[in-house]
Amino acid sequence: MRVLPVGDRALLVEVADGAEAQALHAELLRRRATGSLRVREIVPAARTVLLDGLAEPGRVGAELPGWEIPPLPARAGAVLELPVRYDGPDLADVAAHWGVPVAEVARIHSAAAFRVAFCGFAPGFGYLTGLPGRYEVPRRATPRTSVPRGSVALAGPYTGVYPRASPGGWQLIGSTDAVLWDHARVPAALLSPGVRVRFVPVGCPTESPTGAATGAR
Numbered sequence: 001m002r003v004l005p006v007g008d009r010a011l012l013v014e015v016a017d018g019a020e021a022q023a024l025h026a027e028l029l030r031r032r033a034t035g036s037l038r039v040r041e042i043v044p045a046a047r048t049v050l051l052d053g054l055a056e057p058g059r060v061g062a063e064l065p066g067w068e069i070p071p072l073p074a075r076a077g078a079v080l081e082l083p084v085r086y087d088g089p090d091l092a093d094v095a096a097h098w099g100v101p102v103a104e105v106a107r108i109h110s111a112a113a114f115r116v117a118f119c120g121f122a123p124g125f126g127y128l129t130g131l132p133g134r135y136e137v138p139r140r141a142t143p144r145t146s147v148p149r150g151s152v153a154l155a156g157p158y159t160g161v162y163p164r165a166s167p168g169g170w171q172l173i174g175s176t177d178a179v180l181w182d183h184a185r186v187p188a189a190l191l192s193p194g195v196r197v198r199f200v201p202v203g204c205p206t207e208s209p210t211g212a213a214t215g216a217r
Helices: 018-034 059-068 091-098 104-113
Strands: 004-006 011-013 041-044 048-051 079-084 116-118 125-129 146-147 152-156 158-161 166-168 172-176 197-202
Touching: 004 059, 004 104, 011 059, 018 041, 018 116, 079 125, 091 104, 091 172, 104 172, 104 197, 116 197
Parallel strands: 079 197
Antiparallel strands: 004 011, 011 048, 041 048, 116 125, 125 158, 146 166, 152 158, 152 172
C-alpha cells in the first residue's frame, strides 16, 4: 500500500490490485459510517481509492498502512438484477475467444456474481468485476463511433453497460432496457461502487446449425 498526499485535504491510496481496492473502499465506508473516519468523499478506481475532504489527513495517512483490511465478503449487500438480451454484435467473437458455442456466452456471463468496482467514463457507467480471469477479452481493434444505449459489453476483466449512446471499443454481447442514469432520479446512477449485480437473460439466443446466434428480440 502507498499513501500519497493530494493537496491539503486529500489522500490517494494505491494498492496491489482491484480486489484490494474494493476491500479498502468497503472498509473506508464502514469507518466513515461508524464515525471513526471523517472524510467528505471516498472515490474508488481500478487500483486506487481517493479520500477527499479529510479532517485529519496527516493522521489518517500515517495510520492507514497499519489498518487491518478484511477481504470483501462475496455476498455482502442486496443484488440488483438487470435483464439482458444476449444479442450483441460481438457475441460470436467472444464465444470464439472463449472457445465455447455462442449460446454458452449467455450462460457463463449470467452465472457470474458481479460487483461494481468503480465508476467512470460517463455518468452512470460502472466497471463490474466477477467473471473468472479465463474469460477476459481484449477491446476491439477498431472502436465503434457509436455504441447504443443499454449495450452490455466486455473489456479485459470488466463488464459494463453503456448508459447512453457514445463511442466505445468494448465487445458488445447484449442489451438491456434498464435506465443506468436518470438525473431526475435519486440517486441518478443505478450503479454505484460496491453494488452487487446479476444479469438475467431474457430472449436468450440459441445456436443455429450454422453457428449463428438466433433468438427473440
